[in-house]
Amino acid sequence: QSALTQPASVSGSPGQSITVSCTGTTSDVGGYDYVSWYQQHPGRAPKLLIYDVTYRPSGVSDRFSGSKSGNTASLTISGLQAEDEADYYCSSYTSSGTDVVFGGGTKLTVL
Amino acid sequence: QVQLQESGPGLVKPSETLSLTCTVSGGSISGYYRSWIRQPPGKGLEWIGHMYYSGSTNYNPSLKGRVTISVDTSKNQFFLKLTSVTAADAAVYYCARPPLGATYFDHWGQGALVTVSS
Numbered sequence: 001q002s003a004l005t006q007p008a009s010v011s012g013s014p015g016q017s018i019t020v021s022c023t024g025t026t027s028d029v030g031g032y033d034y035v036s037w038y039q040q041h042p043g044r045a046p047k048l049l050i051y052d053v054t055y056r057p058s059g060v061s062d063r064f065s066g067s068k069s070g071n072t073a074s075l076t077i078s079g080l081q082a083e084d085e086a087d088y089y090c091s092s093y094t095s096s097g098t099d100v101v102f103g104g105g106t107k108l109t110v111l
Numbered sequence: 112q113v114q115l116q117e118s119g120p121g122l123v124k125p126s127e128t129l130s131l132t133c134t135v136s137g138g139s140i141s142g143y144y145r146s147w148i149r150q151p152p153g154k155g156l157e158w159i160g161h162m163y164y165s166g167s168t169n170y171n172p173s174l175k176g177r178v179t180i181s182v183d184t185s186k187n188q189f190f191l192k193l194t195s196v197t198a199a200d201a202a203v204y205y206c207a208r209p210p211l212g213a214t215y216f217d218h219w220g221q222g223a224l225v226t227v228s229s
Contacts, residue, residue: 003155034213034214034215036215036216038156038216044221045205045219045220045221045222046156046205046216046219047219048215048216048217051213051215051217052215057217089155089156091156091158091214091215091216093214097172098158098160098169098170098171098172099158099161099169099214100146100158100161100214101158102148102155102156102157102158103155104155105155105156
């Protein structure tokens, strides 16, 4: 199955807000409210940031928020901090045979 | 606190079988999906497949029938086998346990790097 489409990179300055997009189809992002987002620092396992489009697991900062419109989901990070510099991946349930599809990942640089 | 730990050979020869074990502590794997995800060096995440709590499985079709996920609930372990490996299978392999009935991953192992080389 095709991966979800994310920008390869985004950047922002400390204190700013940035948004990472994740575009799929009606078989995944657009068809179900089962989008999740992960943060991955180099050499570390991914960490769940957002699930079911908008929900944050306990312990995740409220600077991270998720939304969805049509076939595109978005992750917004507000009050950007140096420690937010990492790779970010979206994922969705998909009805196209497999259960899970990931985005290609977005590298966030904090300037 | 649920913890997952991958183990297995870090080096596999081309055409041979990659075998990894995921040991779960601090919680049960019974009643949960058991999932494997991999990440080639410098690349993104790829879902390999999972075993449902019923014991049935669903695999990424890109792996073309080479993958098997199995479980030993008595040992709280599940397993990955990938046959006929090539250099393209070199990756960090993660095991993960989603919440009950979910397809997102809140618990991950630390990852096991597998190199494919003769």
